[in-house]
Every structure is written in structure tokens, then in C-alpha cells.
Amino acid sequence: MSGILIYSELEEAALGLLTKGRELATKLGxxxxxxxxxxxxxxxxxxxxxxxxxxAYVGDDPNLTHFQARIYAAALAQMVTQAQAxxxxxxxxxxxxxLAPRLAQKFSAGCVTDAIxxxxxxxxxxxxxxxxxxxxxxxxxxxxxxxxxxxxxxxYDAEPEAASAGEVIxxxxxxxxxATKLIERRSKEAGVVNLEEAEVLVCVGRGLANKDDLxxxxxxxxxxxxxxxxxxxxxxxxxxLAEDQMVGLSGKEPSPHLYLAIGISGQIQHTxxxxxxxxxxxxxxDTNAPIFxxxxxxxxxxxxxxxxxxxxxxxxxxxx
Amino acid sequence: xxxxxxxxxxxxxxxxxIKPNTREPVIEGLPLLFGDFEKCALEEAIRIKEVHGxxxxxxxxxxxxxxxxxxxxxxxxxxxAIILIDPIFQDSDAMGSARVLARTIEKVGEYDLILLGDSSxxxxxxxxxxxxxxxxxxxxxxxxxxxxxxxxxxQMSEPKKIRVARDMExxxxxxxxxxxxxxxxxxxxxTPRLAPLSAILKASRKPMHEWRSDDIGVTAEEVGARAxxxxxxxxxxPIQDRKGIIYQDVExxxxxxxxxxxxxxxxxx
Numbered sequence: 001m002s003g004i005l006i007y008s009e010l011e012e013a014a015l016g017l018l019t020k021g022r023e024l025a026t027k028l029g030x031x032x033x034x035x036x037x038x039x040x041x042x043x044x045x046x047x048x049x050x051x052x053x054x055x056a057y058v059g060d061d062p063n064l065t066h067f068q069a070r071i072y073a074a075a076l077a078q079m080v081t082q083a084q085a086x087x088x089x090x091x092x093x094x095x096x097x098x099l100a101p102r103l104a105q106k107f108s109a110g111c112v113t114d115a116i117x118x119x120x121x122x123x124x125x126x127x128x129x130x131x132x133x134x135x136x137x138x139x140x141x142x143x144x145x146x147x148x149x150x151x152x153x154x155x156y157d158a159e160p161e162a163a164s165a166g167e168v169i170x171x172x173x174x175x176x177x178x179a180t181k182l183i184e185r186r187s188k189e190a191g192v193v194n195l196e197e198a199e200v201l202v203c204v205g206r207g208l209a210n211k212d213d214l215x216x217x218x219x220x221x222x223x224x225x226x227x228x229x230x231x232x233x234x235x236x237x238x239x240x241l242a243e244d245q246m247v248g249l250s251g252k253e254p255s256p257h258l259y260l261a262i263g264i265s266g267q268i269q270h271t272x273x274x275x276x277x278x279x280x281x282x283x284x285x286d287t288n289a290p291i292f293x294x295x296x297x298x299x300x301x302x303x304x305x306x307x308x309x310x311x312x313x314x315x316x317x318x319x320x
Numbered sequence: 321x322x323x324x325x326x327x328x329x330x331x332x333x334x335x336x337x338i339k340p341n342t343r344e345p346v347i348e349g350l351p352l353l354f355g356d357f358e359k360c361a362l363e364e365a366i367r368i369k370e371v372h373g374x375x376x377x378x379x380x381x382x383x384x385x386x387x388x389x390x391x392x393x394x395x396x397x398x399x400x401a402i403i404l405i406d407p408i409f410q411d412s413d414a415m416g417s418a419r420v421l422a423r424t425i426e427k428v429g430e431y432d433l434i435l436l437g438d439s440s441x442x443x444x445x446x447x448x449x450x451x452x453x454x455x456x457x458x459x460x461x462x463x464x465x466x467x468x469x470x471x472x473x474x475q476m477s478e479p480k481k482i483r484v485a486r487d488m489e490x491x492x493x494x495x496x497x498x499x500x501x502x503x504x505x506x507x508x509x510x511t512p513r514l515a516p517l518s519a520i521l522k523a524s525r526k527p528m529h530e531w532r533s534d535d536i537g538v539t540a541e542e543v544g545a546r547a548x549x550x551x552x553x554x555x556x557x558p559i560q561d562r563k564g565i566i567y568q569d570v571e572x573x574x575x576x577x578x579x580x581x582x583x584x585x586x587x588x589x
Contacts, residue, residue, distance in 0.1 A: 066495075069450055070459050094488050098462045101414065102450035110413065110549035113445050126553065133333035133442055136345050136555050144549035179459040179498040183483065186492040200586070224587065236508065243508075249444065250506075258586040267334065279586050280562060281577060287568065297580055298566035299573035309574045317578060318587065 004028070005083050006053070007035040007076055007099075008091030008153065009067070011044075015158035017089045017151060018051040020118060022161070025052075027120040030087070033057060035079045037064055037072065042168050049166035051158060057083050059171040066182035067095050073102040075173050080107070080146070082171050087125065089118075092150035100150035110142035113150040125149075134249050134272030188244070193227045195245065200226025201256040201277070203247055205270070206233055207263015207284065207303050211240045217262060220307050223314040224258070231270045248273035263303045266291025283307070321374040321472055321480065321499075323365040324428060325398065326421050326436040326448070327358040329382050329389045333441060343556040352385050354392060357437025359512035361505045364467055365435050366397035366513075372472045375399050377428060381409055381420045387530070394523035395515030402428070406532040411545035414443075418451035419543050423536040425456060431500055432480050438462045438504035449504035461495055462504035463487045470496065 004021050008014040014034060025032040033055035034048040045056040057079045063071050076099065080088055088103065090096045092114050104111035116137070117128030124141050127149055131138040142149075195201060202221040208214065214228070221228045228245065235246040246252065248270035259277035264270060266282070266289055274280065275294075282295035283306045292298045299306050329352040337346045354362075365376045378393035380386055381404040390401045404420055412420065425434060434456075439446040446462065453460035466485035473480075480499040485492050487506060497503070515523075533539065540546050565580070567573030581587050 066493075068459060069462075070453065073450075073454070094463055097446045098450055098460065100450075101445075101447035102454045102460070104447075105415065105418070105451045105454035108415065108549075110415065111445075111447055112550065113447060129445075131443060131555055132331075132336055132345055132347070133444070135333065135336045135338065135557060136343075137558050138555040139553040141551050141553060142549060143551055179479075179501070180461065181496040183494040183496055186485075186494065188491060250439075258581065258584075268336075269333075275558065275560075279581065279584050281581070287566075292564070292566050294560055294562055296563040296565065297577045298564075299570060299577060300566060300568050301570040301573065306570055306574065309570065310578070313574050313578050314587075317582070 003031045003033060003083055003085040004087045004089065005033050005035055005057070005080055005085035006089050008093065009095055010091050010093055010153055011047070012158060013091030013093065013153035014048065015051045016154070016156035017091065018048060018053055019159045020156040021089060022052040024118065024120060024125065028123065028125070031055070033083050033085065035076060037075055042170070045166065045168050049164050050160045052161055052164065054166045055083065055169055056166055057169050057171050059173045061173040061175045063175040063177050066178070066180070068178040068180045069095075069098040069102050071175055071178045072099055073106060074175055076103050077106045078173055079171050082169070086146050088146070088148045090148065090150045091153040093153050096150045096153070100148045104146070104148035107144070107146040109144040109146035109148055111148045111150070112140055112142065115149050115151040116155060118149070118151065130272065134268045193245065195227055195229050195247065195252045195254045198227040198254055198256045200224045200258045201229055201247070201254055201274070202226050202260045202262060203229040203231065203264060203274070204234060204262045205231040205264030208234070211238070214240060216307055220260070220262070220311050223311050223318065226256070226258070229254070231264055261291050261295070262307060264291050265289045266294065321368060321372045321432045321469065322377070322430050323368060323374065323433045323435055324377050324379055324425055324431045325362045325365045325393070326434065326452070327354050327362065327378055327380045327393060328437070328440045329353060329380060329386055330355050330440055330442040338557040343559070345555065345557065352383070352389055354389060355437060355441035356507045356512070357439065357441065357505060359396070360507050360509045361435040361437055362393055362396055362398060363510045363512040364505060367510070368467070368469060372469055374432070377402065379421060379424055380404070381417055390528065391520065391523045392515060394526045394528065395520040396513060398526070400527045402529045402531060404531050404536070408533045408540050408544045411548060412543050413548040413550045414445060414447035415451060415549065416543035416547050418448050418455060419538060420536065421448070422452050422455035423538050424531065425452070427536050433482070433499055434458070434502045436502070436504060438464070438506050446504070449502050453502035456502070458500055458502050459497055460502040460504070461486055461497055464503050464505045465508040467503065467509070
């Protein structure tokens with residue numbers, strides 16, 4: 001019994017996992033397949049073959065109407081068994097995070113969610129994820145017969161193979177009806193900005209005294225051609241900015257070229273979200289603030305003095 | 321409605337220090353507290369009980385320090401607490417912890433709803449709610465930020481029902497769930513109350529049970545270090561390769577930082 005099975009309801013994530021899966025499959029000497037759930041799944045198999053899957057296990061059932069982890073985990077478990085897979089890689093979307101541990105439990109297997117790195121060492125799959133609230137990165141191996149790993153959805157880019165074909169294998173699923181009913185899906189208030197696309201990101205924290213002062217931060221962001229984000233208190237406690245502007249653990253984790261922390265002390269729950277920024281600049285009136293320990297450049301001073309001077313100087317230098 | 325709230329005591333993450341030479345975290349001796357998500361789950365259980373009646377039982381597995389930590393749950397308004405302390409439970413992985421909790425819930429028996437933090441503050445793995453739900457063969461819904469009780473009539477043959485709103489990446493899903501069910505909540509759900517001093521003093525008079533492995537019928541084959549199927553190879557702070565050029569003078573800082581950013585090529589033209 002051996003094989004790698006990929007699943008994500010997000011096509012982009014599944015294709016990225018297949019791309020990485022090709023490397024793992026070669027190193028571990030295992031076949032690579034994909035699980036596709038839902039109607040007309042078989043019609044979409046070609047793109048997964050083009051990204052490295054040699055088999056597509058496809059299945060549909062009226063009980064797969066809306067996502068319910070209990071039903072989807074049961075469906076996926078039947079595919080794992082038919083594919084004789086021992087490693088299951090799932091996109092760590094919110095649904096994937098609910099699905100992976102439940103699937104693992106069906107096989108009394110170990111699970112790792114939100115993986116940020118996969119590698120093969122001594123024929124073992126080594127998984128990296130953050131631990132201790134983002135303070136550390138731990139490397140883990142799963143020692144049970146089955147392994148279920150939920151991988152951050154944008155970790156690996158999708159790259160098609162030169163040429164490949166595969167086999168579509170229908171799986172007849174046996175599923176119970178869900179004990180849940182989807183009443184409605186409300187789209188969130190259209191995000192003003194998508195921070196993950198920001199090249200320049202200006203984030204503000206508790207150092208800001210009033211909501212009105214956000215205009216100062218926005219002006220700074222405008223003069224840098226950037227976007228405005230924030231720490232959790234600003235969005236989730238004061239509600240001065242939208243929740244999708246929160247950067248850090250359980251929020252956005254952008255990788256801008258330039259990140260400016262304004263009035264942010266630098267608690268790990270926030271800074272873990274900007275570790276991938278190329279250049280970090282911190283402005284804080286407390287010279288001992290932890291943010292300075294992770295900064296490339298810092299200015300110790302009152303943000304209400306520093307930011308206007310920065311704007312003025314930037315407008316001189318950049319002409320805006 | 322009888323509600324069981326599973327809570328985890330975590331170390332105060334703000335106080336973790338990193339050894340500069342080895343990048344190892346120093347966690348020994350740090351205070352243990354309940355995380356925000358746990359407290360939101362308990363707060364919601366208390367609010368539901370205040371409207372619909374029933375009983376709130378707080379459940380936690382952990383070190384002997386739980387005997388103190390759990391008092392906060394009782395002071396906030398849990399009617400009863402069960403803490404699970406046993407050397408056998410030590411170094412359980414997520415599956416081991418879920419087995420302890422699920423076995424305890426089975427022993428408690430009468431419940432309509434199991435509420436818990438969607439993820440814990442320290443590991444943030446989100447494994448416990450799905451694993452408990454699987455072990456108890458119940459539906460699960462995570463990332464829940466609103467809960468409304470729809471049907472709560474013991475006399476009716478129809479199941480008790482709640483309606484929840486859960487936060488997906490780009491939408492809010494409103495879902496009706498037949499009870500019993502496992503619901504993982506986020507901190508947007510509510511603002512947990514601070515226990516008043518009088519309640520803290522009275523907390524130790526509320527029923528608190530301490531159970532061991534024998535009480536719930538689990539063995540070292542199922543939980544703890546020996547049963548763990550996830551092995552940690554290392555756990556280190558990431559390497560931070562930052563320049564650390566800090567200006568104490570604002571005028572100089574503004575000029576020099578902008579100059580440096582131009583040289584780094586990160587100012588868009």
C-alpha cells in the first residue's frame with residue numbers, strides 16, 4: 001500500500017500540490033494521484049494530468065451538495081482506500097483545515113495542518129509548520145501508516161509538465177446525508193484592498209490614537225504607492241479598518257517588497273505575517289519595542305512627528 | 321441545553337524568549353492561561369444557558385496547574401468543571417488529546433452541544449474539533465462567529481438545532497446544524513466577560529472533578545508519548561537576517577531611511 005493522493009477544493013492549490021508532489025513522488029518512489037469530488041469532476045481531469053497526476057479518482061454523490069467536513073472526509077477516505085494512498089496532501093484552506101484532521105482520525109493517523117515546507121530526508125517526509133504562536137518553526141515527521149498533511153494553499157506554484165496523460169478512475173461513494181443545511185452564503189463586504197498583492201504595505205497598530213488619524217497613514221501609503229494594513233486590535237477590537245486588512249496569525253500573510261510598521265510594538269502574532277517582506281521599516285516611540293529587533297531600518301520617535309516628515313520628504317523625492 | 325466546553329491552557333506566548341545562540345525557545349516556568357478562543361467558547365455557552373437554561377460543563381486536559389487555571393472557567397459561569405490530569409496523558413499528540421476529550425465527553429453523556437476554540441493559541445493546528453467530532457461521529461462546523469439557537473424543545477421529536485455563521489476566505493456561510501454537534505469558534509463571536517471578584521471567590525465551591533486515565537478508560541497504548549504518531553525533529557525560531565539600522569534622531573532617520581530604501585530599490589517610481 002503506497003501512494004500520494006492530492007485533494008483541494010481550490011484548483012490552484014491542488015495544482016500547486018501536484019507540482020510539488022511530482023518531486024516527492026520521485027524521491028519516495030510512489031505514484032501520484034488526485035481526488036476530484038463533485039459533478040463533472042471527470043471532465044476536469046486533464047488539467048490535473050498535465051500537472052503530474054497519473055490517476056484521477058473521481059466521485060460524486062447527492063450528499064456532497066455543500067461542504068460538511070464529516071461527509072467530505074468520508075468521501076475522501078473511500079478514495080484513499082481505493083487509491084491505496086498512504087500520504088494525503090490537502091490544501092490548507094479553511095475547508096481543508098477542517099477536513100484533514102477528520103480524515104486522519106478515520107485512519108488513526110497523524111496530521112499536520114498549515115504546513116509551510118515539505119522535504120524528503122532519509123526517505124521520510126519532513127513537514128515544517130509554525131509553532132508556539134509563530135515564535136518558532138517546527139520540523140515534524142508522521143510515523144503512522146497514513147499521513148495527512150494540509151499545506152498552505154499558495155506555498156507551491158503550479159507548473160504543468162511537458163506532456164502527460166492519466167487514467168480516470170470512478171469511485172462509487174457511499175455517504176450519509178449531512179446533518180447540516182446551507183442556508184445562505186453571504187459574500188463579505190468587498191475587500192477594499194487585497195493585501196497579498198501589495199508591493200508596499202504600511203501597517204498601523206495601537207500607537208495610533210484616533211480613527212481619524214488613519215488618513216495620515218493612508219497619505220503615507222499613497223505617497224509610497226502602497227496599501228494599508230493593521231494589527232488585530234485595530235480591525236477586530238476598534239473596528240477602525242476591515243477585518244481583511246489584519247496582518248498576522250489568522251489574518252493575511254503578505255510578502256511585500258517594503259513593509260512599514262507604524263506604532264506597532266511587534267508582538268509575534270502580527271510579525272509572523274510579515275516575515276517574508278524584503279525590507280522592514282519600523283517607526284515606534286519605544287526604543288525597546290520588539291519590532292526593532294526584526295527591522296532593517298528603524299526610527300525611534302512619535303509617529304505623529306515621523307510620519308508627516310516622511311510624507312513630506314517622499315513627496316519631494318518621488319514627486320507625489 | 322447542555323453544553324460541554326473544551327478548554328486548553330496554553331503558555332503565555334508573549335513571554336517566550338528565544339536563546340540567541342541556539343534559537344531555542346525558553347518556555348519552562350511560564351504562566352499558563354486559557355486562550356481567547358477558549359474563553360469565547362465558554363462565554364457563548366454561558367450566554368446560551370442564560371437564555372435557554374441547561375448546564376455548562378468546562379472540560380480541560382493538562383498539567384496539574386489546571387487545578388488553578390480552571391477556576392477562571394468556573395468564575396466566569398461554568399456550572400461544573402472536569403479536569404483530566406494524569407502522567408499518562410503527557411506528551412500526547414493531537415490524536416491523543418482528542419481521545420482523552422472524546423472519552424470524557426462520552427462519560428459525561430448528556431450533551432447537546434460541544435463548543436471549543438477553533439484552534440489553540442499556541443499550536444493553531446485546528447485538529448482537535450474535527451478529531452473529537454470524528455471520534456463521536458458528530459457533524460462539525462468551524463470558524464464560527466455567530467451562533468443562534470433555532471430549536472430547543474425537549475418535548476418535540478425534531479432535533480434541537482442551531483444556526484451558525486462561519487467565516488470562509490471570501491464569504492460568510494450560514495449553516496443550520498442538527499444537534500448534537502461540535503462547533504469550533506473564533507474570537508469574533510463575543511467579548512468574554514471578566515469574572516467579578518465575588519465569583520472568583522465562590523468558584524472553588526462549584527463542583528470540580530479531577531479524572532485520571534482509569535476514570536475514562538484510556539491506556540498508555542492510546543494516549544501520551546508512546547501513542548504519539550507525530551515526531552518533532554526540531555523546534556527553533558526562524559533565522560532573522562535583518563540589518564537592524566535604528567535611528568534615534570527623527571530628522572536624520574527620515575532622510576537616511578528614504579535614502580536607504582531608494583538604494584534597496586523598494587520605492588516604486
